[in-house]
Amino acid sequence: MRIASAPSHSYARQSNDQRAADVTLSAPPPSSRISDVDLCIGRRIVQRRREIGITPTRLCAALGLTLEELRRCETGRTRIQIGLLHGVADALGVRLEYFFNWSPDA
Known part of the structure; x- marks a missing residue:
């Protein structure tokens, strides 16, 4: 496992206001709307899982997820x-x- 390096010296010289601005600019905007990309990726997961006959429980076990976490991914809510x-x-x-071979209009 690779360990992240310490912050650069230029970051350490920044003021608290500059660092706060960096964080604010890099934070994603809050949204409760499900994006087309998330929804399509989730649908592709369900489609492939059903094609090869893997149950949600079995996929969760393989990934270390709970059923609710998988359900949120498959529905695009996460x-x-x-x-x-x-x-x-x-x-x-x-x-x-495979997960990106889709059309949002389909």
């Missing part, structure tokens, strides 16, 4: 992080590209 998506791809026997 934005799935790339590391977890990579694990999902491995568990479902597909490449990452």
Whole structure:
């Protein structure tokens, strides 16, 4: 496992206001709306899981998730992080590209 390096000296020289501005600018805007991308990725997870006959319980066990966490990913209510998506791809026997081969209008 790789350990992150210490903060750079230029960051340490910044004032608290400058650091707060950096954090504010990098924080994603709050949104309760489900994005098309999250929804389509979730649908692709369900589609592939059903194609190969893996139950939600079995997929959860392989990924170390609860059923509720998987359900939120599959319905697009939770934005799935790339590391977890990579694990999902491995568990479902597909490449990452599989989840991005969609059309939002479909």
